[in-house]
Amino acid sequence: MHPTLHILGTTVRTDDDGRVSLNDIHTAASAASMTDGKRDPRRWQKEAGEQFIEFLAENLNVRKSDICKARRGAGGGTFAHWQVALAYAKYLSPALHVQVNEVYARFKSGDITLADEIADRATPEQQEWLAKRSAGKAARNQLTSTLAAHGVHGKGFADCTNAIYRPILGGKKSEICAKRGLPANTNLRDTMDLEQLTRTALAEIVARKRITRGNVRGNQRCAYECHSAAAAVAHVQ
Incomplete structure (x- = not known):
């Protein structure tokens, strides 16, 4: 869009x-x-x-x-x-x-x-997409702030993002871009449908709460919590 x-x-x-x-x-x-x-x-x-x-x-x-x-x-x-x-x-x-x-x-x-x-x-469909996209940005920014506060640094941010993408999109960002023939610097969220945006945002909210509640720290452990949260959301029917 x-x-x-x-x-x-x-x-x-x-x-x-x-x-x-x-x-x-x-x-x-x-x-x-x-x-x-x-x-x-x-x-x-x-x-x-x-x-x-x-x-x-x-x-x-x-x-x-x-x-x-x-x-x-x-x-x-x-x-x-x-x-x-x-x-x-x-x-x-x-x-x-x-x-x-x-x-x-x-x-x-x-x-x-x-x-x-x-x-x-906007059309009702565009308004719905915009609402989900805006909510998704808020969830992403909150998770990023939480990750930084819990010792995530450098490549750890990308690892946490990919940990959420794998259960929901079926692979990490580079794999999804290659599969869809997209440039490597594509913002995948701009290509997601409403269900994928919603699941991604929900996974980020759940991951943030788990990391905060358990005082999880460091790249590897935070990535694990992100993957666990996304896997749980991906199985919701």
């Missing part, structure tokens, strides 16, 4: 690399009668935006394709670096530029009220 923005009542998509859909910005501007006949992203890029994209790529020391990328097919369009998105919004309309600037600033700063606004517009 990619993060989304909402501008003038229109959903504006972002991709996995944080690039913003210029087509969705154009759609938002058109719906609000802010384009005044100005160009769609492809024509704007060819006629006016190319120089700015080249300048930005040079200054960030990346390829132009990292700054602005066209995607074909359903859900495609032109996705661009946020600075390009702001430049395009400014070209379309000063009023739109202000709107995009404000929303993106809130998005980047982690303004929790913006997340709530996005959730209000």
Whole structure:
């Protein structure tokens, strides 16, 4: 699930690399009668935006394709670096530029009220996923804090995570990523379905309580408790 923005009542998509859909910005501007006949992203890029994209790529020391990328097919369009998105919004309309600037600033700063606004517009399925994902992050952060307080260090954190993944997902992270053809740095929780997210979060809650109650300490013993908690949760039908 990619993060989304909402501008003038229109959903504006972002991709996995944080690039913003210029087509969705154009759609938002058109719906609000802010384009005044100005160009769609492809024509704007060819006629006016190319120089700015080249300048930005040079200054960030990346390829132009990292700054602005066209995607074909359903859900495609032109996705661009946020600075390009702001430049395009400014070209379309000063009023739109202000709107995009404000929303993106809130998005980047982690303004929790913006997340709530996005959730209000989500489908029931998306709202359920978001609720489980948020609860899962809280459970993960609490477990990590408990592990640190109980002497877990270095590789021990990854060992505890894998100890939870094995009973629930069928393997440690590297094995799951290889099996699914995912990059090694993939956040597996973003790929989990609702049941897997729920079981993982519950296993982390149970593991935290067991470690705290038994004053379990050290990498190996904490990993054992994580595995035991996940195995118990995995067998719940």
